[in-house]
Amino acid sequence: MAEPIIEFKEVAKSYQRGDRIFYALRHVNLTIHEGEMVVILGPSGAGKSTLLNLLGGMDTATEGSIIFEGVDITKYNDNQLTQYRAKNVGVVFQFYNLIPTLTAYENVALMKEIEENTLDPKKCMEAVGLGEHFHQFPAQMSGGEQQRTSIARALAKNPKLLLCDEPTGALDTETGRGVLELLQKMSSESRHTVIMVTHNSSFADIANKVIRVKNGTVESITINQKPINANEVSW
Protein backbone atom coordinates (compact mmCIF):
# COMPACT_ATOMS: atom_id res chain seq x y z
CA MET A 1 0.00 0.00 0.00
CA ALA A 2 1.32 3.47 -0.91
CA GLU A 3 1.95 6.04 1.82
CA PRO A 4 -0.83 8.49 2.69
CA ILE A 5 -0.07 11.74 0.92
CA ILE A 6 -2.76 13.76 2.66
CA GLU A 7 -5.03 13.21 5.65
CA PHE A 8 -7.92 15.24 7.07
CA LYS A 9 -8.66 14.94 10.79
CA GLU A 10 -11.94 16.45 12.02
CA VAL A 11 -11.65 19.26 9.47
CA ALA A 12 -14.28 22.01 9.34
CA LYS A 13 -14.74 25.16 7.30
CA SER A 14 -17.24 27.64 8.63
CA TYR A 15 -18.38 31.15 7.77
CA GLN A 16 -20.13 33.77 9.84
CA ARG A 17 -23.59 34.44 8.37
CA GLY A 18 -25.20 37.27 10.27
CA ASP A 19 -25.22 36.17 13.88
CA ARG A 20 -24.94 32.48 12.95
CA ILE A 21 -22.07 30.19 12.02
CA PHE A 22 -22.59 28.32 8.75
CA TYR A 23 -20.56 25.16 8.14
CA ALA A 24 -19.62 24.60 4.48
CA LEU A 25 -17.89 21.41 5.71
CA ARG A 26 -17.53 19.71 9.06
CA HIS A 27 -16.26 16.52 10.69
CA VAL A 28 -14.24 15.60 7.62
CA ASN A 29 -11.93 12.63 8.14
CA LEU A 30 -10.23 11.11 5.12
CA THR A 31 -6.96 9.70 3.82
CA ILE A 32 -5.69 9.89 0.25
CA HIS A 33 -2.72 7.83 -0.90
CA GLU A 34 -0.01 8.68 -3.37
CA GLY A 35 -0.95 7.83 -6.96
CA GLU A 36 -4.65 7.42 -6.21
CA MET A 37 -7.35 8.59 -8.58
CA VAL A 38 -10.01 10.11 -6.30
CA VAL A 39 -13.46 11.30 -7.34
CA ILE A 40 -15.38 13.70 -5.07
CA LEU A 41 -19.11 13.49 -5.80
CA GLY A 42 -22.07 15.41 -4.47
CA PRO A 43 -24.93 17.75 -5.32
CA SER A 44 -24.58 21.50 -5.80
CA GLY A 45 -23.69 23.30 -2.57
CA ALA A 46 -22.60 20.07 -0.83
CA GLY A 47 -19.08 21.34 -0.12
CA LYS A 48 -17.06 19.75 -2.97
CA SER A 49 -15.20 22.89 -4.04
CA THR A 50 -14.57 23.78 -0.41
CA LEU A 51 -12.96 20.36 0.03
CA LEU A 52 -10.86 20.77 -3.12
CA ASN A 53 -9.75 24.25 -2.04
CA LEU A 54 -8.67 22.94 1.36
CA LEU A 55 -6.73 20.09 -0.28
CA GLY A 56 -4.93 22.58 -2.51
CA GLY A 57 -4.12 25.12 0.19
CA MET A 58 -6.29 27.63 -1.69
CA ASP A 59 -8.43 28.00 1.42
CA THR A 60 -7.80 27.43 5.12
CA ALA A 61 -9.69 25.20 7.57
CA THR A 62 -11.36 26.74 10.61
CA GLU A 63 -11.02 23.51 12.65
CA GLY A 64 -9.03 20.28 12.53
CA SER A 65 -5.76 19.18 10.93
CA ILE A 66 -4.73 18.65 7.31
CA ILE A 67 -1.59 16.52 7.21
CA PHE A 68 0.40 16.57 3.96
CA GLU A 69 3.34 14.14 3.91
CA GLY A 70 3.35 14.10 7.70
CA VAL A 71 3.20 17.88 8.22
CA ASP A 72 0.12 19.77 9.46
CA ILE A 73 -0.47 22.49 6.84
CA THR A 74 -3.19 24.15 8.94
CA LYS A 75 -0.29 25.50 11.02
CA TYR A 76 1.29 27.18 7.98
CA ASN A 77 1.42 30.96 7.64
CA ASP A 78 0.53 32.62 4.31
CA ASN A 79 4.08 32.33 2.97
CA GLN A 80 4.35 28.65 3.81
CA LEU A 81 0.97 28.00 2.24
CA THR A 82 2.05 29.77 -0.94
CA GLN A 83 5.14 27.54 -1.02
CA TYR A 84 2.93 24.49 -0.46
CA ARG A 85 0.74 25.41 -3.44
CA ALA A 86 3.69 26.28 -5.66
CA LYS A 87 5.56 23.07 -4.95
CA ASN A 88 2.82 20.49 -4.66
CA VAL A 89 -0.42 21.52 -6.31
CA GLY A 90 -1.58 21.72 -9.94
CA VAL A 91 -5.16 22.78 -10.70
CA VAL A 92 -7.36 22.15 -13.73
CA PHE A 93 -10.60 24.12 -14.05
CA GLN A 94 -13.84 23.52 -15.94
CA PHE A 95 -13.27 26.46 -18.31
CA TYR A 96 -9.52 25.93 -18.82
CA ASN A 97 -8.42 29.45 -17.68
CA LEU A 98 -5.85 29.78 -20.47
CA ILE A 99 -4.40 33.19 -21.36
CA PRO A 100 -5.98 34.03 -24.73
CA THR A 101 -3.08 36.13 -26.05
CA LEU A 102 -0.51 33.36 -25.55
CA THR A 103 -0.10 30.25 -27.70
CA ALA A 104 -0.69 26.80 -26.21
CA TYR A 105 3.07 26.36 -25.78
CA GLU A 106 3.46 29.78 -24.15
CA ASN A 107 0.60 29.05 -21.74
CA VAL A 108 2.42 25.92 -20.60
CA ALA A 109 5.89 27.51 -20.65
CA LEU A 110 4.61 30.36 -18.46
CA MET A 111 4.99 28.02 -15.48
CA LYS A 112 8.77 28.24 -15.88
CA GLU A 113 8.55 31.97 -15.24
CA ILE A 114 6.50 31.55 -12.09
CA GLU A 115 7.73 28.35 -10.46
CA GLU A 116 11.05 26.66 -9.80
CA ASN A 117 11.91 23.11 -10.90
CA THR A 118 9.32 22.93 -13.66
CA LEU A 119 9.29 20.23 -16.33
CA ASP A 120 10.07 20.84 -20.00
CA PRO A 121 6.89 22.43 -21.47
CA LYS A 122 7.44 20.64 -24.78
CA LYS A 123 7.47 17.24 -23.05
CA CYS A 124 4.33 18.12 -21.07
CA MET A 125 2.49 19.04 -24.25
CA GLU A 126 3.61 15.84 -25.92
CA ALA A 127 2.47 13.85 -22.87
CA VAL A 128 -1.08 15.13 -23.33
CA GLY A 129 -1.04 14.51 -27.09
CA LEU A 130 -0.62 18.13 -28.16
CA GLY A 131 2.69 17.78 -30.01
CA GLU A 132 1.10 19.29 -33.13
CA HIS A 133 -0.54 22.28 -31.49
CA PHE A 134 2.33 24.30 -30.03
CA HIS A 135 1.65 27.48 -31.96
CA GLN A 136 -2.14 27.68 -31.80
CA PHE A 137 -3.90 30.24 -29.66
CA PRO A 138 -6.68 29.02 -27.32
CA ALA A 139 -9.38 30.41 -29.63
CA GLN A 140 -7.98 28.27 -32.46
CA MET A 141 -8.27 25.03 -30.46
CA SER A 142 -11.23 22.77 -29.62
CA GLY A 143 -12.49 22.56 -26.04
CA GLY A 144 -10.74 19.21 -25.57
CA GLU A 145 -7.44 20.62 -26.86
CA GLN A 146 -7.75 23.63 -24.57
CA GLN A 147 -8.40 21.35 -21.60
CA ARG A 148 -5.36 19.24 -22.56
CA THR A 149 -3.32 22.44 -22.66
CA SER A 150 -4.51 23.35 -19.19
CA ILE A 151 -3.60 19.83 -17.98
CA ALA A 152 -0.14 20.21 -19.59
CA ARG A 153 0.22 23.55 -17.79
CA ALA A 154 -0.69 21.95 -14.45
CA LEU A 155 1.71 19.05 -15.15
CA ALA A 156 4.58 21.42 -15.96
CA LYS A 157 4.81 22.03 -12.21
CA ASN A 158 5.19 18.27 -11.74
CA PRO A 159 2.72 18.55 -8.85
CA LYS A 160 2.18 15.80 -6.32
CA LEU A 161 -1.53 16.68 -6.24
CA LEU A 162 -3.41 17.30 -9.47
CA LEU A 163 -6.75 18.85 -8.52
CA CYS A 164 -9.49 19.02 -11.14
CA ASP A 165 -12.77 20.92 -10.73
CA GLU A 166 -15.35 19.51 -13.19
CA PRO A 167 -12.64 19.07 -15.87
CA THR A 168 -15.08 17.62 -18.41
CA GLY A 169 -17.96 19.96 -17.55
CA ALA A 170 -17.64 21.97 -20.76
CA LEU A 171 -16.86 19.04 -23.07
CA ASP A 172 -18.94 16.58 -25.10
CA THR A 173 -18.92 12.92 -24.02
CA GLU A 174 -16.25 11.69 -26.43
CA THR A 175 -13.84 14.54 -25.74
CA GLY A 176 -14.54 14.35 -22.01
CA ARG A 177 -13.72 10.65 -22.04
CA GLY A 178 -10.34 11.47 -23.63
CA VAL A 179 -9.60 13.93 -20.81
CA LEU A 180 -10.61 11.35 -18.18
CA GLU A 181 -8.34 8.76 -19.82
CA LEU A 182 -5.48 11.22 -19.64
CA LEU A 183 -6.11 11.94 -15.96
CA GLN A 184 -6.36 8.23 -15.19
CA LYS A 185 -3.04 7.68 -16.96
CA MET A 186 -1.46 10.47 -14.90
CA SER A 187 -2.34 8.62 -11.72
CA SER A 188 -1.60 5.05 -12.83
CA GLU A 189 1.58 5.67 -14.85
CA SER A 190 3.19 8.83 -13.46
CA ARG A 191 1.98 8.39 -9.85
CA HIS A 192 0.40 11.83 -9.67
CA THR A 193 -2.38 11.86 -7.10
CA VAL A 194 -5.40 13.00 -9.11
CA ILE A 195 -8.42 14.39 -7.23
CA MET A 196 -11.45 15.30 -9.30
CA VAL A 197 -14.65 17.05 -8.27
CA THR A 198 -17.73 16.26 -10.33
CA HIS A 199 -21.53 16.15 -10.29
CA ASN A 200 -21.38 13.12 -12.53
CA SER A 201 -21.86 9.90 -10.59
CA SER A 202 -20.78 7.71 -13.54
CA PHE A 203 -17.21 8.90 -12.93
CA ALA A 204 -17.20 6.93 -9.66
CA ASP A 205 -16.43 3.80 -11.72
CA ILE A 206 -13.04 5.08 -12.92
CA ALA A 207 -11.73 6.07 -9.47
CA ASN A 208 -9.74 4.11 -6.90
CA LYS A 209 -11.54 6.04 -4.17
CA VAL A 210 -14.92 7.80 -4.19
CA ILE A 211 -15.72 10.46 -1.59
CA ARG A 212 -19.41 11.39 -1.46
CA VAL A 213 -20.18 14.78 0.07
CA LYS A 214 -23.66 15.89 1.16
CA ASN A 215 -24.86 18.88 3.22
CA GLY A 216 -21.32 19.79 4.28
CA THR A 217 -20.28 16.36 5.50
CA VAL A 218 -18.59 13.34 4.00
CA GLU A 219 -21.43 10.87 3.57
CA SER A 220 -19.28 7.91 2.48
CA ILE A 221 -15.84 6.91 1.25
CA THR A 222 -15.66 3.83 -0.94
CA ILE A 223 -12.74 1.99 -2.49
CA ASN A 224 -13.02 0.54 -5.98
CA GLN A 225 -10.97 -2.64 -6.17
CA LYS A 226 -11.28 -2.69 -9.96
CA PRO A 227 -11.84 0.74 -11.49
CA ILE A 228 -12.92 0.63 -15.11
CA ASN A 229 -10.86 2.21 -17.84
CA ALA A 230 -12.00 5.77 -18.53
CA ASN A 231 -12.61 4.91 -22.19
CA GLU A 232 -15.47 2.64 -21.04
CA VAL A 233 -17.29 5.25 -18.95
CA SER A 234 -20.62 6.50 -20.29
CA TRP A 235 -22.81 9.41 -19.28
Ligand SMILES: Nc1ncnc2c1ncn2[C@@H]1O[C@H](COP(=O)(O)OP(=O)(O)OP(=O)(O)O)[C@@H](O)[C@H]1O
Ligand atom coordinates in the same frame (compact mmCIF):
# COMPACT_ATOMS: atom_id res chain seq x y z
N1 LIG B 1 -16.70 32.36 0.79
C1 LIG B 1 -17.86 31.86 1.22
N2 LIG B 1 -18.61 32.54 2.10
C2 LIG B 1 -19.78 32.03 2.57
N3 LIG B 1 -20.29 30.83 2.20
C3 LIG B 1 -19.58 30.11 1.31
C4 LIG B 1 -18.33 30.58 0.77
N4 LIG B 1 -17.85 29.63 -0.08
C5 LIG B 1 -18.76 28.63 -0.09
N5 LIG B 1 -19.79 28.91 0.75
C6 LIG B 1 -20.98 28.06 0.99
O1 LIG B 1 -20.55 26.76 1.32
C7 LIG B 1 -21.41 25.77 0.75
C8 LIG B 1 -20.60 24.78 -0.05
O2 LIG B 1 -20.10 25.42 -1.21
P1 LIG B 1 -19.19 24.67 -2.29
O3 LIG B 1 -18.81 25.67 -3.33
O4 LIG B 1 -18.10 23.95 -1.61
O5 LIG B 1 -20.24 23.61 -2.88
P2 LIG B 1 -20.10 22.64 -4.14
O6 LIG B 1 -20.47 21.27 -3.68
O7 LIG B 1 -18.76 22.78 -4.77
O8 LIG B 1 -21.21 23.21 -5.11
P3 LIG B 1 -21.26 23.33 -6.73
O9 LIG B 1 -21.31 21.93 -7.24
O10 LIG B 1 -22.53 24.09 -6.97
O11 LIG B 1 -20.04 24.08 -7.16
C9 LIG B 1 -22.44 26.54 -0.07
O12 LIG B 1 -23.62 26.65 0.69
C10 LIG B 1 -21.81 27.90 -0.27
O13 LIG B 1 -22.80 28.90 -0.36
